[in-house]
Every structure is written in C-alpha cells, then in structure tokens.
Amino acid sequence: MPLDTASYSLALLRLDGRRWNELRRLTAQISTQAAADGSSYLEMGNTKVICTVSGPTEPKGTGGSRSGGDNAEVRVEISIAGFSGVDRKKRSRNDKRVSEMAMTIANTFTNTLFINLYPHSTITLSLHVLSQDGSLLAALLNASTLALVDAGIPMRDYICSCTAGSTSSYSSNDEAADPLLDLNSTEEQELPFLTVATLGATDDVSALVMETRVQIGRLEGMLAVGVDGCKQVREILDGVVRARGKKILKDSGS
Amino acid sequence: MTSLKRSLGPDPYASNVSSKVYVRSTRSGKVQKIVRELYLRQDIPCSSQLCRSCLATAPRDASGILVPFVLSAQPAGTKTYPQGHYIVPDTNALLNALDAFEQTSAFYDVIILQTVLEELRNRSLPLYNRLVGLTKSEEKRFYVFFNDFRLETYVVRENGESINDRNDRAVRKAVEWYARHLTQAVKAAGGKVKKVPAVVMISDDKENLIKAKKDGIDACSLQEYVNGLENADQLLDMVSAAKEWRETQHAKVAENLYQEYFSVSKMMTGVKNGTLHQGIFNVSPYNYLEGSIHVPAFDKSLLILGRESINRAVQGDVVVVEVLPKDQWKEPSTKIIEEETMNKDENADAEEGEAVITEKERRALQEEVKKVHSKSTEGRPQPTARVVGVVKRNWRQYVGHIDESSVSQTAKQSRKQQTVFLIPMDKRIPKIRVRTRQAGEIMGKRVLVTIDSWDRDSRYPAGHFVRSLGEMETKGAETEALLLEYDVQYRPFPKAVLDCLPKEGHEWIVPPSMDDPGWRGRRDLRGLQICSIDPVGCQDIDDALHARPLPNGNYEVGVHIADVSHFVKPNNAMDTEASIRGTTVYLVDKRIDMLPMLLGTDLCSLKPYVERYAFSALWEITPNADIVKSEFTKSVIKSREAFSYEQAQIRVDDPSQKDELTNAMRTLMMLSKKFKQKRMDAGALSLSSPEVRVEMESETSDPIDVKTKKHLDTMSLVEEFMLLANTSVAAKIYEAFPQTAMLRRHGAPPKTNFEELANQLKVKRGIDLRVSSSKELADSLDRCIDPKEPFFNTLVRIMATRCMMSAEYFCSGTQAYPEFRHYGLASEIYTHFTSPIRRYADLVAHRQLAAAIDYEPLDASVRSKGKLEAVCKNINVRHRNAQQAGRASIEYYVGQALKGRVVEEEGYAMKVFSNGFVVFVPRFGIESLIRLRDLAEPEPESAFDAENYILTTSGSRDVKVELFDKVVVRISDVKEESTGKRKVKFELVKVVGSK
Numbered sequence A: 001m002p003l004d005t006a007s008y009s010l011a012l013l014r015l016d017g018r019r020w021n022e023l024r025r026l027t028a029q030i031s032t033q034a035a036a037d038g039s040s041y042l043e044m045g046n047t048k049v050i051c052t053v054s055g056p057t058e059p060k061g062t063g064g065s066r067s068g069g070d071n072a073e074v075r076v077e078i079s080i081a082g083f084s085g086v087d088r089k090k091r092s093r094n095d096k097r098v099s100e101m102a103m104t105i106a107n108t109f110t111n112t113l114f115i116n117l118y119p120h121s122t123i124t125l126s127l128h129v130l131s132q133d134g135s136l137l138a139a140l141l142n143a144s145t146l147a148l149v150d151a152g153i154p155m156r157d158y159i160c161s162c163t164a165g166s167t168s169s170y171s172s173n174d175e176a177a178d179p180l181l182d183l184n185s186t187e188e189q190e191l192p193f194l195t196v197a198t199l200g201a202t203d204d205v206s207a208l209v210m211e212t213r214v215q216i217g218r219l220e221g222m223l224a225v226g227v228d229g230c231k232q233v234r235e236i237l238d239g240v241v242r243a244r245g246k247k248i249l250k251d252s253g254s
Numbered sequence B: 001m002t003s004l005k006r007s008l009g010p011d012p013y014a015s016n017v018s019s020k021v022y023v024r025s026t027r028s029g030k031v032q033k034i035v036r037e038l039y040l041r042q043d044i045p046c047s048s049q050l051c052r053s054c055l056a057t058a059p060r061d062a063s064g065i066l067v068p069f070v071l072s073a074q075p076a077g078t079k080t081y082p083q084g085h086y087i088v089p090d091t092n093a094l095l096n097a098l099d100a101f102e103q104t105s106a107f108y109d110v111i112i113l114q115t116v117l118e119e120l121r122n123r124s125l126p127l128y129n130r131l132v133g134l135t136k137s138e139e140k141r142f143y144v145f146f147n148d149f150r151l152e153t154y155v156v157r158e159n160g161e162s163i164n165d166r167n168d169r170a171v172r173k174a175v176e177w178y179a180r181h182l183t184q185a186v187k188a189a190g191g192k193v194k195k196v197p198a199v200v201m202i203s204d205d206k207e208n209l210i211k212a213k214k215d216g217i218d219a220c221s222l223q224e225y226v227n228g229l230e231n232a233d234q235l236l237d238m239v240s241a242a243k244e245w246r247e248t249q250h251a252k253v254a255e256n257l258y259q260e261y262f263s264v265s266k267m268m269t270g271v272k273n274g275t276l277h278q279g280i281f282n283v284s285p286y287n288y289l290e291g292s293i294h295v296p297a298f299d300k301s302l303l304i305l306g307r308e309s310i311n312r313a314v315q316g317d318v319v320v321v322e323v324l325p326k327d328q329w330k331e332p333s334t335k336i337i338e339e340e341t342m343n344k345d346e347n348a349d350a351e352e353g354e355a356v357i358t359e360k361e362r363r364a365l366q367e368e369v370k371k372v373h374s375k376s377t378e379g380r381p382q383p384t385a386r387v388v389g390v391v392k393r394n395w396r397q398y399v400g401h402i403d404e405s406s407v408s409q410t411a412k413q414s415r416k417q418q419t420v421f422l423i424p425m426d427k428r429i430p431k432i433r434v435r436t437r438q439a440g441e442i443m444g445k446r447v448l449v450t451i452d453s454w455d456r457d458s459r460y461p462a463g464h465f466v467r468s469l470g471e472m473e474t475k476g477a478e479t480e481a482l483l484l485e486y487d488v489q490y491r492p493f494p495k496a497v498l499d500c501l502p503k504e505g506h507e508w509i510v511p512p513s514m515d516d517p518g519w520r521g522r523r524d525l526r527g528l529q530i531c532s533i534d535p536v537g538c539q540d541i542d543d544a545l546h547a548r549p550l551p552n553g554n555y556e557v558g559v560h561i562a563d564v565s566h567f568v569k570p571n572n573a574m575d576t577e578a579s580i581r582g583t584t585v586y587l588v589d590k591r592i593d594m595l596p597m598l599l600g601t602d603l604c605s606l607k608p609y610v611e612r613y614a615f616s617a618l619w620e621i622t623p624n625a626d627i628v629k630s631e632f633t634k635s636v637i638k639s640r641e642a643f644s645y646e647q648a649q650i651r652v653d654d655p656s657q658k659d660e661l662t663n664a665m666r667t668l669m670m671l672s673k674k675f676k677q678k679r680m681d682a683g684a685l686s687l688s689s690p691e692v693r694v695e696m697e698s699e700t701s702d703p704i705d706v707k708t709k710k711h712l713d714t715m716s717l718v719e720e721f722m723l724l725a726n727t728s729v730a731a732k733i734y735e736a737f738p739q740t741a742m743l744r745r746h747g748a749p750p751k752t753n754f755e756e757l758a759n760q761l762k763v764k765r766g767i768d769l770r771v772s773s774s775k776e777l778a779d780s781l782d783r784c785i786d787p788k789e790p791f792f793n794t795l796v797r798i799m800a801t802r803c804m805m806s807a808e809y810f811c812s813g814t815q816a817y818p819e820f821r822h823y824g825l826a827s828e829i830y831t832h833f834t835s836p837i838r839r840y841a842d843l844v845a846h847r848q849l850a851a852a853i854d855y856e857p858l859d860a861s862v863r864s865k866g867k868l869e870a871v872c873k874n875i876n877v878r879h880r881n882a883q884q885a886g887r888a889s890i891e892y893y894v895g896q897a898l899k900g901r902v903v904e905e906e907g908y909a910m911k912v913f914s915n916g917f918v919v920f921v922p923r924f925g926i927e928s929l930i931r932l933r934d935l936a937e938p939e940p941e942s943a944f945d946a947e948n949y950i951l952t953t954s955g956s957r958d959v960k961v962e963l964f965d966k967v968v969v970r971i972s973d974v975k976e977e978s979t980g981k982r983k984v985k986f987e988l989v990k991v992v993g994s995k
C-alpha cells in the first residue's frame, strides 16, 4: 500500500500530490437530463454525483391535508450505488448517515430558496451517488445548487460547499498541524474534518457538519480554509452556469 | 490564499491528473480495487541549496513558513566523484544496508525518492520508520523527493511492464532529472559545469545498473560505492553479506544441507486441513539441538530434535511443522548439549564438505535415541516433528562476541576480509557467520550483528556486523548489550516527546485557583492525612494511602494514584513513545523510564509536602475488612510523608508513636492482614522467586555485596491495598466497557505443566502434589515440608512458579468471562491501575476509569478492540523483556560482586541430567550448571537413574547426586567462553545429601 497521511510532514504534500490549500479537480455539467425540471452532474475528484430536481409541484388530488402550508417543502432523496464505494456495500435509504445528509441538504436549501413563492408545493431533489472518494456531502450540496439553478427556482445565492481537515489526528498536541482543503476518502478516514457550506462568496455559513473530534484550537484554521474553499467552488459553479447560459443564448439566437 | 486553479485557467488539471490503481485484498479475503487520483505538479523543489529557481516556487505551510532546503551546496566528494555528489539509493540498497546509511562517517546528502519510500514501507515497516527518522535528523541531510507527483519525473507503467521494472525506471528517471536540473541551476547562477555535484544512483540490481549506464546516469553498486569511501572497511561489513554469499555459492552448485521449505500455499492448506501445524519455535536453554513448539492440536509441546528437523528455524520464528511417525517419538533429553563444546574448532570459512551434523553431534544424538529405545514402555515419549517452512522470521539484532578461534592468526592484523563466527549471548541462537575486515579490531568486544539469510546450503545463518558496543566486561558495553538483547528502548526521549511536557517544567504546580480548568471534576482531598510507602530511594512514587475512622465505626480508606493520564494525552508523541516502551525497566544501577523524568519523578510523582493531581479510589470498610461501598474520583492531594518500608515498619512497631499518620498506618496494617487472610482462604498462591538485592558502593557504584531481600509487613500492607484497588477498578471498567476494558489475567496452568514436578516430589519425598485448583495447589504446597530442611519448601515454590503460565494483559472482548480469572491471586477479574508512571497498561486503565466515571470522554484509541489488542500484545512482550533484563542485570552484578572472591555456599540440586546437574544457591539467588567434566579431569564415568533422578559417577571421582540434595559448592567467577559473559562458576565441594 502507499504511504499514509502522516507522510504530509515530509514534504508538505498530500497523498494525491496536492498542497494543503488546493481543491481537487471540480467539473460539472447542467441540464444533463432533458426530461427533468432541472439536473446536474458533478465531480469533485473521484466523487461523482447526479442531481435531478422535480418541482415545484402542487400536491396531487384535491382535498386531504395539504402539505407545507404557506411555503414549498424541500424533499431530498439520496441513493448511493452499491458500486460507488470500495467495498460494494449496499446502503439502505434508511441508513442513518444517509438520512442525516438528506436532512442537512433539505434544511440548507429550505433557508436559501425563496420557498414562499410556491405555497402548498413540493420541490424534490433526487441525488444519486455514482462514486465516492470523500467530501460526499459537499459534492451533493454543490450538485443540488446547479440542478436548482437549472430548474429556475429562485435562490438568494449559490450554496457552495467543501470539506476541510487537519493534518494530524485528534489528540496529538501538534500545534503546527496544517489545515487541509477538500479531503479525499483516505484522508477522511484518517484525519479529523468538517463539511462547510457558505452562501455564495460571503462568509455566511449556511451548513456546518463535523462528525470527528478535533482540538478546539485547530477549528478556526480549518473553518477559514473551508470558507475560502467555498469561494473557489462558487467561481467554478458560476463558470458552469454562465457557460450554460451563453450556450442557450447562442442556440436561441441562431 | 492562492490556488492553482485560478492561475491556470478553466481546467488546469486536464493533462496533469493521473490515476493510480491499487488492488488490495482485505483480511476477509475480498479483493478491493482502489483508484486514487494523482495531481502532478512542477513546484516540488529539488531542495538543493545550489538551486534558486525551486526556491521561488517552494511550498509554504499554512502559517507561511518555508521549508528550508536540505541538500548541501558543497556535498562531500569521493574518488570517483571529486566534484561532490548526491546519493539516490534504490529500495534494495536501503533494505540491505540501512545500518550503513545511519552511520555518521558517510552517507550525507541523500535523496530518498517517493517510489523507494513506498516500496520500503511495503517490504519492512521497521526499516521504513528508521528511514523516516533519518529524514527528520537535520545533520544527515536526507531529503524525500516526491518524484511520482512531479510532472517531469512521473512514470506511467507500460503495458507488460512489471511493477518492479516500472519503479526502477522511475528511479532512473528521477536521477536523470536531478542531474539535468542541477546543471541548469548551477549554470543559471553563473557557476562552472565542472562543479556540479554528481547525482549517483546506488542499486544492487545488476539489470538496473546496466540500464542506468546505458542512459548515461551515474550509478554504482553499494559495494563499489563504499569501496570508494575512506573508511571503506568499516562500512563494507554493514553492506549486507547475504547477496555476495548467494553469488559465490551458486557458482559452485553447492550441496544443499537442509530440506527445501514447502511453498506457502502448501503450508497453508496443510495447516488448514490439520496435516501440518503452525506455532512459535522455542529452543531448550539446556540443549541447542532440541526445540519445541506448542500447537493447539496437541496437549504436550511437539519436540523438534536435531539440526535437520530444526531446518534453519531460529528461536522465536513462526514455523510450520509436520509431526513425525509415532515410532520416532522421543522423550525430552536429559542431557546438556551446548553448541560451544560440540563444534569448538570449526573453521568459519570452510564451505566444502560441510555436513549438517558434525560427527560429535551425531554421536550425542545417537546415545539419546538408544536410551529411549532401551527404556520400558513406562517412559513418556513426546511427539516429535520437523520444520517444513517458516511463516515469519523473528530475527532481530543480536549481541554477541567474535569466536576468537575462528579468526585466522594472520588476519588479525591485516585488513583482509574474512569470515568469522559470532557467538550470540542468547544461547538459543545459533552462531552467525559474519564476513568482516575488522576481525582484529572487534575481537574482545561486545558487538551487534543481524542475520541476513540462511540458505539451504549453509550450515549457519549469514549475517553482518552492525556496530561495536565497546570492550567486553566494561559496565557501559555490558549494560547496553543487555538492553539491546531485551529490546529495551533506552535512547533519550526525542524532542517531539519532550515537547509534550508542560511548558512550566519543574515549576508546574497545582493551580492555586479552584476555578482553573485543571480543577474541573476534581475533589479536594488536600486535608487528608495521606502518606506513601515505597522502597528506599524511590523517586517515582505512584501510590499513596490514607485511612481514617468513620463515626459509624467503619473506616474510610483511600488509595491515591498519580494522575498520569492528565499529563499524557492519547496519541501524542509522548503517548506513542510510552506505549512502545510499555514499562519502565529497572536494572541494578540504572532505570530506563517509560515517561520523561520530569513527569515520572516530579510532576506525577506523589511526593510529600507538595500538592499533586491524583486518581483516588475510596472505600468504606468495616473492621472485618468487608467493603461497604467504593467510589473513584480525580482529586488533588498533599502527601504528608514519604516513608520507606523500613521507616514505616519502625513507626508502626513503636508504641510511643501516637500521631494520626502512624495510627492510620496501623489501621491499614490491621485491615491488610484480614484482606490477605481472605485471599489465602480463597486459594491465592504464595509463590516464590529468588529475590536478591545488590548493595552498591555509593561513590563508585561498584557492587559490594549481595543480600536476599527481607520481607516486611509494610510491604504486604501496600501490596494488599494495591490489589484491592486493581480489582475494584477492573470491575468498574469492565462494567463500563464490556468489550474493551484493559484487564490482566493469569491462566490456570495445564496439568501437564506439573507432571514433572509432581513426579519428582512423589519419587523423592512421597508427597502428593494436587494441582486441580489453585486452592488445592496452595494447600499441597504448604505440605511440602522437609522438617530437617527449612529451605525445601521455598525450593519447591520456586520450582512450582516455573510451571505456571505467565500473566498477561488482554482486552475484555477477546475472552469469555471465566477466562478473566487471575489464577495466582484467585481473583475473578483483575487489572493494573496502581503504577501508571511505570506501566502503560495502568495508563490505559486510568483513561478507561476516567471515562467510566464520566470525567472525560474516552479516546477512540482505547475504545477500539483492534488497537487495544495490539497494545496488549506489545506490553506483554515488553513486560516479559523488562523482567528478564532486570534479572540478567542482577546476575551480572552478582558476578561482579563475587569478582576475585571464592566462597563456599550451600545449594540444592534442582535438576539432574545424565551428564550434569543444576544447583541453586539461595544466598545469591543464582543457579548454575555443574557438568560431569567440571567434576574431575578426566571426566568421570557416570550412570544416570532417570526414574529416581539419581546421577552416580565413578572413576576419577565418586559422587552420587539426587534431586533436591543439599550440596556445598565453591563459587568463583569466570568468563564463560561461549557467551563471553562473566558468570559465576560452581564447583562441587561435597554432597551433603538429604535423608
């Protein structure tokens, strides 16, 4: 097997050759499925996800209890392909971790979309994970942003997300530990990390999830790197959206 | 903050991302495919101080600090490369001779390639760790160059290319790039091309060297390279001799002396379906040609007799054996066979006509066989086996000395390379053939060697010389030898560890304000009359005690233990170091600490008159020593006095002392006696091991006398309460963490362990030894009394102790509850809690207890069963090694104390062989062998009655020795020829007899 994360200190290089403050290759497409109201495909390194949006839809049938009340309801479904991970484990939809991610995504977008414009309706995000290599929640959030833009649902700003970690484990008293941006799965397994999402290029944090333990002193550095990474993510997402916009204009113009 | 992304346009990685695919098989046998991205870059510096361009793009860490460049601008030159040179070793070069790379006399400015580092990690983790250590030492100037991440040096594996070939090519490409890059750098700085240091690849792979020459790369073999250095002789020895051996011998089509090993798959299937057995190979301390292996399928150990059956297995190796047919089963030997006397004058260089078994050995073995066949069926033959393969070598570095007789006289002065035998201190290790040019110099010194290989065509293993520890019998060399032999980590603590200590150093105090976070969750016990009782001069005080009467007539008793877990946080450098060391090692004149002195002897140590953090166990106990309730808490205490056992004893015994502290000790004493009685009633064993103390001259620390330790009641006092604390804590942490509690068990010895002793007692004394429970054993040991010989009981206890299993640490989830039992203490559950300064297990127990009482959350490392098992495995080994090292140290100093003296002492025959017997001398706590040939010159005739354990000699001397006989021996000290140890020598003066 190759080296482990402890080798970072040898030359300030991570396991895949990145520096501490570098994102992996992030590429995305939108309107990948014509039939959906909105759709996107996004890769962060080897983490690959698809998002389709349906809605806002009015509830079927009259009568009965109307959902949501004055605002639209954001529903999130995540399905993780059995082949996406290393060990081919089938995760059920009710897996605790998966439903927590779905909850985080739903809450984040409930606060960002102008859901008051669509009373009594539902906006459904279907997320499919094709390949996992760390920063899964961040990739899902970013893909959702793109698909929602594609669906034309108004939002305050992009939700941009990425992970940040620290080069040394929880309890070592390593004051000099560097923060790391955008962790892959090996790094996630060995190091403490958090997922952060910001509203556009601002410093407003709209989601923050951390499941590992880290010394409090390192948190600030991690968060700063994460927020900075979100700004980089926004530029990339914005580039994708604008390129798509230009193409539509060009196509309709001719 | 900058990002490569923005500076390089929309998709900067398109050409610079590559993937690496690994296939990994998991423990459960699944195969996983792992794909990893690889980001190739151009800003990985060459780290040469000659280069400016790399400096501009050199990486900075998150605080903006630039990593200084490592490689010298004026590296050392050699004959071949007078302009100076950088070294780039390949993986094999490091595998074969890392020792040489660690020398301070050569091997500076070394570039370690990522490819090589990864390969080395796969091949040998210990070597990898040593290499990483080297890259961190500033003076050696080792630089890790991540060639697989640099665009120019990244190499894609071609179709049909093996991984090895790909890696070799990657190494060559990196060397080539370095050479070109340095030339450019020097030119850019306006320097002369002639002055550019050469970049030299070192490889022992012929093909790689040929390809390198073809590509125009500077390359040479390790041997060639070292030959060009000034101190070549010394280094050449370290350059593993193994390869050379193979080459010269293959040329001769050597005759194979040993059977070929089975293939791995054949061994595995065999083990699975029960035709073969796997286990750890052990050599008998009395007979180097007799090994044994314990396998689950047999009650009794399998015997492995003779060199051919042992088939190159070395003490400690994990081997696979095949059981021999029943007609070849034998009894364990009753004869002492020592390698040195058998093959005394062999020539280490002789390679022709070498037989596996020398004529003498053959004769010795034949006699053995005859004896078995002639015996009545009443004998107890044991199954025998032969080694068919080695699963894992357990080779380490061995301390020993050069067999002077193997050094040719002419070569003593010349620096000609020659082969010599190294005789290891550990008698169970065969002698090792070492090629050296320094035979003359290292003669008479303690030296360290490693085994490199043991081929079928070589009678002895081949190894190489690592370093000399110094003149034999000097205190420094002998102590270091002992530490190395028992694998005790004795180097000073590295900086990373010392950095974990509190910044205040010795100035640290318990925070005066109770609002300080240090006080959180701590109870203030400073008002209690607490004291500690330890051996004289004890500096690392782990434990202190108090007792006071309660209004209801009961007593409150507290055991306060140093709060080490407050200072040592899980997984930091200090914790890692402590977990590796596992225990503090006590030698006669030296202590090798598990934790840095600052903690061990000051901040953690429960010294008197100062406030200290503690972890307290508090009980309410009735006057009948029944426990009403118990609780645990972190606390702050202030010990009133640190007593020695003797001082405490005097105070307790002196009726005029009526102060609170003395009264508390009297209470403790009263309770401890009741506790002890209860334990004894429950079947706790009182075993014995010879304990002696070496008295030292305080100025010179030369040993002046040996005394047996005296037992005081205050010792049992402390012991009883430590046992109480340990058992209470064990129950508590097991309740909180049923799967992962750190516990200690002592297995019940299998009945067969006592067969020999029981038979001996029956035959010689008509005593029945009952062993079905610890209670029965304890009772029958009490009955082993010889009215005329008061020492007889102790002697039997010493022998019984050797039949016991050794106690071990374990993780509660790995055993069923009934297996938790501590046989010797007759306790259902037990752990170690009371000595966290000097035992790592206790530190883990502290962390678990702290979590169990909700003082702090439990760190992941002490929550994972797998990690805990690894910790247990290590500390079990360390614990055993520490005990053995301590014993060996006493043995050495007893020898020193007797130096130049001749004493006559009484002793007892505790083992009788057909050609000698072992005598134990209680006064010094030592035992030694008296062989027939030690009795008289020429060696007397002998007759051995194995059934009755009687050895009778006639001819040159008439002696009749029976087992358990009292004898008088003359003790003097001699240098043992075989191991180079100064040892006591016993000569038989007379047999006093027993009946």
Ligand SMILES: [Zn+2]
Pocket (backbone or CB within 6 Å): B045, B046, B047, B048, B051, B052, B053, B054, B055, B181, B185
């Ligand atoms: Zn350079």
